[in-house]
Amino acid sequence: MSKKEWPLWEIFIRSKAGLSHKHVGSLRAADAEMAVENARDVYTRRSEGISIWAVESKDVYASDPTEADSLFEPSDSKVYRHPTFYDVPDGISHM
Amino acid sequence: MKDINISELERKFQEKIDKDIKIEPKDWMPDDYRQTLIRQISQHAHSEIVGMLPEGNWITRAPNLRRKAVLLAKVQDEAGHGLYLYSSVETLGANREETIDDLHSGKAKYSSIFNYPTVSWADMGAIGWLVDGAAIMNQVPLCRCSYGPYARAMVRVCKEESFHQRQGFEIMVQLAKGTPVQKEMAQDALNRFWWPSLMMFGPNDAESKHTAQSVKWKIKRHTNDELRQMFVDATVPQAELIGLTIPDKDLKFNEETGHYESGAINWDEFWEVVKGNGPCNKDRVDTRRKAKEDGMWVVEAANAYAAKRAIRKSA
Numbered sequence: 001m002s003k004k005e006w007p008l009w010e011i012f013i014r015s016k017a018g019l020s021h022k023h024v025g026s027l028r029a030a031d032a033e034m035a036v037e038n039a040r041d042v043y044t045r046r047s048e049g050i051s052i053w054a055v056e057s058k059d060v061y062a063s064d065p066t067e068a069d070s071l072f073e074p075s076d077s078k079v080y081r082h083p084t085f086y087d088v089p090d091g092i093s094h095m
Numbered sequence: 096m097k098d099i100n101i102s103e104l105e106r107k108f109q110e111k112i113d114k115d116i117k118i119e120p121k122d123w124m125p126d127d128y129r130q131t132l133i134r135q136i137s138q139h140a141h142s143e144i145v146g147m148l149p150e151g152n153w154i155t156r157a158p159n160l161r162r163k164a165v166l167l168a169k170v171q172d173e174a175g176h177g178l179y180l181y182s183s184v185e186t187l188g189a190n191r192e193e194t195i196d197d198l199h200s201g202k203a204k205y206s207s208i209f210n211y212p213t214v215s216w217a218d219m220g221a222i223g224w225l226v227d228g229a230a231i232m233n234q235v236p237l238c239r240c241s242y243g244p245y246a247r248a249m250v251r252v253c254k255e256e257s258f259h260q261r262q263g264f265e266i267m268v269q270l271a272k273g274t275p276v277q278k279e280m281a282q283d284a285l286n287r288f289w290w291p292s293l294m295m296f297g298p299n300d301a302e303s304k305h306t307a308q309s310v311k312w313k314i315k316r317h318t319n320d321e322l323r324q325m326f327v328d329a330t331v332p333q334a335e336l337i338g339l340t341i342p343d344k345d346l347k348f349n350e351e352t353g354h355y356e357s358g359a360i361n362w363d364e365f366w367e368v369v370k371g372n373g374p375c376n377k378d379r380v381d382t383r384r385k386a387k388e389d390g391m392w393v394v395e396a397a398n399a400y401a402a403k404r405a406i407r408k409s410a
Contacts, residue, residue: 006398025182025248026185033404041175042175042178045168045255062121065119
């Protein structure tokens with residue numbers, strides 16, 4: 001008999017129509033269907049969701065936190081991408 | 096060379112903590128920080144799981160359907176809290192099953208309060224009111240803990256705990272205004288659970304070996320004695336309101352400080368229970384161990400079913 005542990009799943013919940021799925025935590029389940037059933041009991045006991053995504057944790061490819069500085073530096077140095085960079089003449093109220 | 100790197104990493108780590116930047120699973124962290132969290136979060140998870148047992152004892156004997164539905168929901172929440180916490184422990188690289196096996200072998204601790212028996216229905220009231228009340232005092236500051244996954248789990252737990260305390264207090268209110276026998280049941284439950292509830296906050300600050308470092312790392316935001324004082328200050332007026340007496344003849348209100356002063360806690364009893372000699376320690380751990388052993392076929396059957404389903408899908 002297999003004593004293999006159930007794999008780990010990351011759970012994402014859409015709290016209501018119009019909002020995106022958001023990571024809420026993880027859980028163990030034998031397969032994807034069971035992960036969704038378990039997520040219903042673990043993460044939505046108080047009407048927290050209308051839709052569940054389960055993604056096996058090993059399938060998540062993540063950026064490396066030690067390289068975060070260099071990874072995100074290109075956007076930090078481009079202040080002109082923000083509207084506040086620009087002068088709007090007095091007399092123009094909405095732009 | 097390596098030592099210099101480590102001390103530089105530690106300096107940067109503490110700088111993040113001081114700036115209230117959360118630590119996330121893949122971030123560098125000192126090994127002691129990781130080990131402290133693994134110990135604390137797994138103990139917390141075990142407490143939630145073992146905490147189901149004293150209340151589970153009364154589900155089939157709840158006095159009416161409303162109380163039974165509420166108690167079931169509460170015990171189910173405790174299971175959920177245990178699961179949020181085990182998944183937090185896993186983000187630190189600990190193995191969930193090994194963590195659970197440490198509970199079953201007696202290596203890992205859980206809150207000593209759950210080693211006391213629940214001998215009457217009023218104990219369901221006292222546990223919700225006092226034990227969950229004390230847990231809330233402990234857990235609210237943990238929502239701001241420096242470790243992200245633990246803090247997020249605590250936000251969920253705290254949202255759910257406040258119903259737990261209210262349902263317990265409601266039981267006490269009803270009993271306290273019931274027949275003399277019912278009121279006596281409520282008082283008796285308060286008498287038995289008051290001191291163990293105060294012990295839930297852990298040893299006095301002077302005796303607490305982990306507090307200073309945990310405060311520096313912002314794992315803990317308050318010391319044991321500070322939290323205990325907050326609990327006493329909040330709870331004594333609630334007891335007075337419903338006409339119950341706190342079983343502490345030395346308890347008095349200090350007008351100057353605005354705080355209640357409690358009598359001495361029997362720390363010998365606390366350490367005996369922590370060491371495994373409480374009234375129910377053996378029973379609690381045996382029950383958990385048996386649950387895992389008896390449930391292994393479910394784990395295996397689910398694996399077999401998942402394998403079968405996978406073959407059917409690929410066909």
